[in-house]
Amino acid sequence: MTPFPTDSIIELTYLIATVLFVMSLKWMSSPTTARHGVWAGELGMLLAIVGTLLNRDIRDYKWVVIALVLGTIIGVPLGKVQMTAVPQRTALSHAFGACCVTLVGTAEFYLRAPAVPKFMMSVLSMEVILGSLTFTGSLMAAGKLQEILPQRPIIFKGQNIVNLGMLLVAIGVAGYLVFHPDHTYLFPVLLAIPLLFGVMMIIPIGGADMPTVISLLNAYAGLSAAAMGFVLDSKLLIVAGALDGASGLILSVNMSKAMNRSFSNVLFGGFGQEQTGAKGAKETRPVRSASPEEAAEILAVASKVVIVPGYGMAVAQAQHKVRELYDNLTKRGIDVKFAIHPVAGRMPGHMNVLLAEADIPYDKLLDMEEINGEFPQTDVALIIGANDVTNPAARTDSSSPIFGMPILDVDKAHTVMVIKRSMAAGFAGIDNPLYYLDKTLMLFGDAKGFVGSIVRELSGGGNHG
Amino acid sequence: MKMDLITSLYVFMLAAIVGLEVIRRVSPLLHTPLMSLTNALDAIAVVGAILLAGEHKSTLSTVLGTIAIVAATSNVVGGFFITDRMLKMFKASRGPKP
Numbered sequence: 001m002t003p004f005p006t007d008s009i010i011e012l013t014y015l016i017a018t019v020l021f022v023m024s025l026k027w028m029s030s031p032t033t034a035r036h037g038v039w040a041g042e043l044g045m046l047l048a049i050v051g052t053l054l055n056r057d058i059r060d061y062k063w064v065v066i067a068l069v070l071g072t073i074i075g076v077p078l079g080k081v082q083m084t085a086v087p088q089r090t091a092l093s094h095a096f097g098a099c100c101v102t103l104v105g106t107a108e109f110y111l112r113a114p115a116v117p118k119f120m121m122s123v124l125s126m127e128v129i130l131g132s133l134t135f136t137g138s139l140m141a142a143g144k145l146q147e148i149l150p151q152r153p154i155i156f157k158g159q160n161i162v163n164l165g166m167l168l169v170a171i172g173v174a175g176y177l178v179f180h181p182d183h184t185y186l187f188p189v190l191l192a193i194p195l196l197f198g199v200m201m202i203i204p205i206g207g208a209d210m211p212t213v214i215s216l217l218n219a220y221a222g223l224s225a226a227a228m229g230f231v232l233d234s235k236l237l238i239v240a241g242a243l244d245g246a247s248g249l250i251l252s253v254n255m256s257k258a259m260n261r262s263f264s265n266v267l268f269g270g271f272g273q274e275q276t277g278a279k280g281a282k283e284t285r286p287v288r289s290a291s292p293e294e295a296a297e298i299l300a301v302a303s304k305v306v307i308v309p310g311y312g313m314a315v316a317q318a319q320h321k322v323r324e325l326y327d328n329l330t331k332r333g334i335d336v337k338f339a340i341h342p343v344a345g346r347m348p349g350h351m352n353v354l355l356a357e358a359d360i361p362y363d364k365l366l367d368m369e370e371i372n373g374e375f376p377q378t379d380v381a382l383i384i385g386a387n388d389v390t391n392p393a394a395r396t397d398s399s400s401p402i403f404g405m406p407i408l409d410v411d412k413a414h415t416v417m418v419i420k421r422s423m424a425a426g427f428a429g430i431d432n433p434l435y436y437l438d439k440t441l442m443l444f445g446d447a448k449g450f451v452g453s454i455v456r457e458l459s460g461g462g463n464h465g
Numbered sequence: 466m467k468m469d470l471i472t473s474l475y476v477f478m479l480a481a482i483v484g485l486e487v488i489r490r491v492s493p494l495l496h497t498p499l500m501s502l503t504n505a506l507d508a509i510a511v512v513g514a515i516l517l518a519g520e521h522k523s524t525l526s527t528v529l530g531t532i533a534i535v536a537a538t539s540n541v542v543g544g545f546f547i548t549d550r551m552l553k554m555f556k557a558s559r560g561p562k563p
Contacts, residue, residue: 017509021506021509022483022487024502024506025484025487025488025491025499025502025503025506026487026490028488028491028495028498028499028502029487029490029491029492030492031492031494031495031552031555031557032557034495034498034552034555035549035552035553037502038502038545038548038549038552041502041505041506041545042545044506045505045506045508045509045541045545048509048512049511049512049515052512052515052516053515055516055519057516057519057520058515058516058519058520059519059520059521060519060521060527061519063518063519063527063530063531063534064515064518064519064531064534066531067514067518067530067531067532067534067535067538068534068538070535070538071511071534071535071536071537071538071539071541071542072538072539072542074535074538074539074543075538075539075540075541075542075543075544075546076542076543076546077543078539078542078543078546078547079542079543079544079545079546079547079550080546080547080550081547083551083554086497086501086547086551089501089543089547090497090500090501090504093501093504093539093540093543093544094504096508096536096537096539096540097504097507097508097510097536097537097540099532099533099536100508100510100511100514100533100534100536100537100540101510101533103514103529103530103532103533103536104510104513104514104517104529104530104533106529107517107525107526107529107530107533108517108526110523110525110526111522111523111526119470214500215500218500218503218504221504221507222503222507225507225509225510226477228510228513229473229477230470230473230477232513232516233469233473234512234513235472235473235476236509236512237509237510237512237513238473238476238477238480239476239477239480240506240507240509240510241507241510242477242480242481242484243480243483243484243487243488243503243506244484244503244504244506244507245481245484246480246481246484246485246488247484247488247499247500247503248500248503249485250485250488250489251496251499251500254493254496340493342493347496347497347500348493348496348497348499348500349493349494349495349496349497349498349499349500350497352493352494352495352496352497352555353497353498353551353554356551356554356555356556357554359554359556361556361557361558362494362555362556362557363557363558364558365494367493367494
């Protein structure tokens with residue numbers, strides 16, 4: 001047999017994979033090139049896996065192959081879920097990623113103990129602490145999103161102190177192990193505490209905080225993978241972990257800005273809490289309500305309509321009806337756009353995916369900064385299942401719990417229509433002064449049903465040319 | 466060993482900077498597919514798991530490695546699959562096609 005420089009070939013595949021991964025994210029910058037990004041990622045992944053399988057240290061392929069096949073069998077249905085289930089699927093995949101990292105970290109510890117160098121032990125601790133808290137935290141988040149677990153935030157006195165205490169104990173144990181890695185009996189503690197912490201971290205989280213939480217768990221998952229890269233001395237893994245961590249970090253910062261929370265508030269899981277103090281004095285002022293016929297008449301004579309979707313649209317699965325409305329209005333020559341608040345829905349970009357699924361062109365989906373200047377020239381702002389992100393109190397009322405949160409300036413449109421089940425307050429439990437404006441029409445009903453009725457009125461109302 | 470560590474830190478730092486710069490430019494429109502894509506890329510951890518399961522150094526490491534491969538592979542397959550499905554849905558009104 002001729003000597004074959006396998007090691008160099010493996011390293012080369014890793015290098016190419018690294019480049020492809022960076023390119024993959026670069027191509028994600030625009031919807032026109034984004035699919036190239038997926039292909040680059042797939043190719044990089046394939047190269048890296050094949051390269052690894054060439055490694056001569058692998059003595060037994062049996063379990064590797066069985067596991068690869070099993071993982072594929074599990075992965076395919078996870079790739080086929082409904083678009084409305086994407087948030088929980090994402091949370092679940094963060095849990096899987098963290099599970100992999102934690103298990104590898106655990107195995108590496110027991111293989112190397114008792115002689116683990118200090119630096120190695122430090123990154124190994126980081127790997128398993130972040131990995132295990134992300135694992136249970138993501139499972140909890142997925143459970144809440146799938147509505148297996150109660151979505152209501154569960155809050156008790158001293159929650160933050162208990163959580164912070166647990167984290168400090170875990171870090172303390174990690175510190176002790178760095179200097180005394182022979183005390184292997186402490187290692188299970190290093191797994192158990194963060195596993196519990198992950199659960200505790202998500203217990204106080206309500207649905208509207210999910211975009212921030214998912215982003216944060218994404219960042220943790222990335223950082224734990226990067227730590228694993230340090231342990232295994234794999235540059236490829238360090239790069240992939242750093243990219244994932246950077247992505248999660250940027251999204252977390254975006255989300256916290258969009259909810260007007262400080263970043264430290266987000267980092268220490270102080271979600272949800274602030275809102276519980278919401279003391280929105282219940283108003284009993286009259287509101288104006290309208291029927292589908294009236295709504296259709298007003299829409300038919302508009303020249304510019306902005307639709308503001310929120311989680312309520314996703315819950316009611318109304319996106320396809322919204323598409324029919326969009327088609328009908330566009331055919332009449334009306335300019336229809338969609339205003340997407342960064343935290344609308346349950347994860348970053350959630351609304352865009354649902355609307356894209358309903359075949360609404362992406363150039364009609366505008367984010368908050370792009371659309372806000374257009375509201376004064378808008379005839380009708382139609383709000384479907386969104387509440388707090390349209391609340392003008394965030395701009396004007398300094399006593400409001402959401403004061404300072406950037407909102408969509410729907411109140412500047414000529415007419416505002418709000419499709420809503422009832423007058424119940426939104427997630428934050430704050431009354432929305434928007435509903436009592438003279439220009440506001442409340443359309444009470446199920447989002448899907450109501451939009452459907454409007455579309456029927458528009459197409460059957462004797463207006464066909 | 467010491468050199469390896471420093472090199473790794475350099476790699477991490479540079480990758481983090483590149484990541485922050487590249488991802489800042491991703492349109493908010495695509496934040497959901499971005500998250501599922503980075504999730505799939507992150508599952509490159511499968512490489513470490515494959516070595517662990519294949520090297521067969523101890524029963525524990527083989528068992529943990531095998532489970533880890535299953536978890537990561539499902540992320541690779543599911544992650545790329547759903548990202549591509551989502552991106553296929555994003556279409557422009559008219560005009561220039563990709």
